[in-house]
Amino acid sequence: MSNENKKRVALYTLGCKVNQDETEAIEGLFKDRNYEIVSFENRADVYIINTCTVTHLADRKSRQFIRRAINTNPNALIVVTGCYAQTSADELEKIPGVDLIIGTSGREKIVDVIEEHQKVNMATTFVSDIRKAKDFEELPVDRLIHKTRAYLKVQEGCEQFCTYCIIPYSRGPFRSRSLDNCINEAGRLVDAGFKEIVLTGIHLGAYGIYDEKLSLFDLCKNLLDKTDIKRLRLSSIEPTEINDEIIELMKNDSRFCRHLHIPLQSGDNKILKLMNRPYDAEQFQQLVTKVKQEVPGASITTDFIVGFPGEDDESFANSVELIEKVGFSDIHVFKYSPRKGTPASKYPDQVEASIKEKRSKIISDLATRGFVNFASQFINQTVEVLVEQDVKGICEGHTDNYLPVKFKGKIDKGQIVKVKIKNLEKGFLSGELI
Ligand code: SF4
Incomplete structure (x- = not known):
């Protein structure tokens, strides 16, 4: 079929690496069905917006990109998927021009759903009750999209229910990709030329949690033993899920990247408790000290939330102190934003925007300093x-x-x-x- 006769699809991703990975997989499904992939600024027949709802800003940006697609081609089919679609389908249904709303499940059949929809031509919402999801949905990544680093999603869902976070409501319970499937998919990515694979998941450390013979360590060990992978990286892991086996593997196998992204969120014990984070500042510091001692050159990066309800000057000072002691090589700073339906949105002592702004700047400056301290060790190496x-x-x-x-x-x-x-x-x- 010549390009002129092919249907054109444009995709846009908001949010995290899991979303990016899923968009790539969806892109692959369209390619397999002979669609032409065009950039989001171009005129397309179908627009897919893979949304994020982690903050208010993410919701707003998601809506902006939906409107942008509608303006670019008012006759196109507008499909909204992802976390914002899962949690707030009712808000999206009110945007004139949105044709299809598909939550965070059922996307392996997205092309069929779209083609069926075009016959009926009526705005439709496909959002199932994600709390009941049991299986890991297979969305194989199109291995030729990037040539250097591939993201391999191996885990879905979260049951931790941190009090500020909407994700457990949008992604449902823990589910894991089968070990065989992970090994096969990683093997295909290696054969396609990728040198580095990044394991991703909504709560990666919970990989295999409902199978006593399987853990994230087992997955990493199997991937390193059974494929010709040159580099294996973890996207993010909770502090309570880094065990001695993982540290040992990082120490002894140079293919397992010396980089852990460990979300801290706060360095103050009162705030950590209010957040329902299952560790305290001392445990976090001990963990990082151990990793750095065992694995020379290990880089520790983190996520941090400023302005969580109840974060007073003293709590913030405790966080600053912990960050300085730990020595992160990068920090992703987020200003707390109340998400409807989460416990923290109803907490008293919400923090003023101007204070969040000030604290965010302080943490960003610490992040810059941390990077300089860490990176400068490598001069002349x-x-x-x-x-x-x-x-x-x-x-x-x-x-x-x-x-x-x-x-x-x-x-x-x-x-x-x-x-x-x-x-x-x-x-x-x-x-x-x-
Ligand atoms: S661990 Fe906490 S912050 Fe992370 S996805 Fe689960 S609930 Fe959200």
Whole structure:
């Protein structure tokens, strides 16, 4: 079929790596059915907006992109999916021009659903009760979309119910991809040329939780033993789920990236309790100290929420103190935003926007300092870099411990090369190819 006769589909993703991974998988389903994929700014026959609802801002951005698609082609089919669609279908139904609302399940049949819908041509909502979801939905990633780093979703759902978080309501209970399926999918990604695989999930540390013979460690060990993977990375893991086996594996197998993204959220015990986070500041610090001692060069990054209800000056000062002691190499800062239906949205002592702003700036400055402290240790050292892009003769990529590195050279994307680090510049290390 020539491109002129093909139907055109444009996709847009908001939010986390899990959403990005799912959009890639959905893109692959459309390609398999001979659709042409076009960029979101272009005129398409079908627009898919994969939404996020983690904050108010995410809801607003999701609505903006829906409206943008409707404006670009008012005659196109507008399909809204993802977390915002799952939790707030009623809000989306009020936007004129939205044709289909599909929550966070049933997307393996999205092309069929769309083609069926075009015959009936009536706005429809497909949002099932996610609390009853039992199976992990298989959405194989189209392995040719990126050539360097692949995201492999192995886990779905969360049952932790942190009091600020809407995710358990949008993603449902814990479900895990079967071990065989993970190994097969990772093998396909390796065969397609990917050097690095990042394991993703809504609550990755809960992988295999309902199977006593299976854990995240077992999954990592099997992937390293049974595929020719060059690098394996965890996207994010809760502090209570990092055990000695995982630390040992990181210490002994250089393919297992020395990088842990461990959400802290607050460094104050009173706030951690109010958040329903199952650890305290001392436990968090002990864990990081242990990882850093056992795995030299390990990079620890985190998420932090400023302005959670009840966060007074003293609580914030405790957090700052903990962050300084721990020494994160990066911090993703979020300003607390009440989500309808979560316990914290009804808590007293909500924090003023201006204070959140001020605290957010303080944490961002700590993040910058943390990066400088961590990265500067690597000046004059030789590191291995996975080349992700070449911009006018300057190659860019990351080390296994997730340091961004730039160097002059002509290296194909996806190669892992050795670089001698010479300088620390603004936000990255620069060096010479060896
Ligand atoms: S662990 Fe907490 S913050 Fe993370 S998805 Fe689950 S409820 Fe949300």
